[in-house]
Amino acid sequence: MAGHGAQAASFVEEAGTAPLPLRWVEELINTHSLVYRVDLLRTPDDLLDWLRARDLVPAGANCAPTEFDQVIRAREGLRALVAANNAAAAPAPVRLADDTPDGVVTQMRDELADIARAAPLVLDVASTPPRLVPLAPATVGGAVAALLGMVAESVASGTWSRLKVCRKPGCRWAYYDHSRNRARTWCSMETCGNQAKAHAFRQRRTVG
Ligand SMILES: [Zn+2]
Numbered sequence: 001m002a003g004h005g006a007q008a009a010s011f012v013e014e015a016g017t018a019p020l021p022l023r024w025v026e027e028l029i030n031t032h033s034l035v036y037r038v039d040l041l042r043t044p045d046d047l048l049d050w051l052r053a054r055d056l057v058p059a060g061a062n063c064a065p066t067e068f069d070q071v072i073r074a075r076e077g078l079r080a081l082v083a084a085n086n087a088a089a090a091p092a093p094v095r096l097a098d099d100t101p102d103g104v105v106t107q108m109r110d111e112l113a114d115i116a117r118a119a120p121l122v123l124d125v126a127s128t129p130p131r132l133v134p135l136a137p138a139t140v141g142g143a144v145a146a147l148l149g150m151v152a153e154s155v156a157s158g159t160w161s162r163l164k165v166c167r168k169p170g171c172r173w174a175y176y177d178h179s180r181n182r183a184r185t186w187c188s189m190e191t192c193g194n195q196a197k198a199h200a201f202r203q204r205r206t207v208g
Pocket residue numbers: 166167168171172173186187188192
C-alpha cells in the first residue's frame with residue numbers, strides 16, 4: 001500500500017513538489033497510483049478527508065455520490081491535461097502487454113471541459129491581487145472549481161508547464177519539474193527513466 005507513496009516521498013525530497021496551490025492539483029492526481037494500483041480516494045468520506053486536510057472544503061461539508069464521481073472524473077481529466085506538458089501533443093492511450101492501463105485517457109479532457117462548465121469561477125476583486133474563486137464555495141463542486149482556478153493561476157504565473165505526468169504508460173505519476181531546462185521526462189530516473197532506457201536499448205538490439 002505504502003509503495004508509491006513511500007517511493008514518491010523519497011524523490012519528492014530530492015526533486016520538490018509543485019508550489020502551492022498548484023501542489024493540490026499534483027496531489028489530487030497522485031491519489032491514484034497506476035503502478036501500485038492504489039487509489040486513496042475510494043469513498044466520499046475519503047474524499048472529504050482529503051479536501052478538508054487542504055482547506056478545500058470546511059468541516060461539516062457533505063459529498064453526494066454524484067459529486068464524488070465528478071471529482072474522480074476531474075482527477076483523470078487533470079491527468080490528461082497535465083500529460084500535454086510532457087509531450088509534443090497529448091499522448092494517445094496505448095495498450096500495454098500486461099494489460100496495465102496507460103493512465104492517460106485523453107477523452108477525460110472532454111469530460112473535464114463539461115465539469116468545468118458546471119463549476120463556475122468569479123473574479124474576487126476584493127482580494128489583492130484579484131483572484132478567481134468558486135462561485136459556490138464550501139461545497140465539493142466549489143472545491144473542483146477552486147482546483148480549476150489554481151490551474152488558471154498557475155498558467156498566469158508561469159508554473160503550469162512544469163507540472164507533468166510521467167511519460168511512461170502505466171505510470172503517469174504527477175511531478176513538478178524543477179530542472180533548469182524543464183526537460184525532466186520521468187517521475188524518477190531510478191525507476192521509470194532507467195526502465196525506459198533499458199527498453200529502448202533492447203529494442204535497438206532486436207532491430208540491429
Ligand atoms: Zn513514472
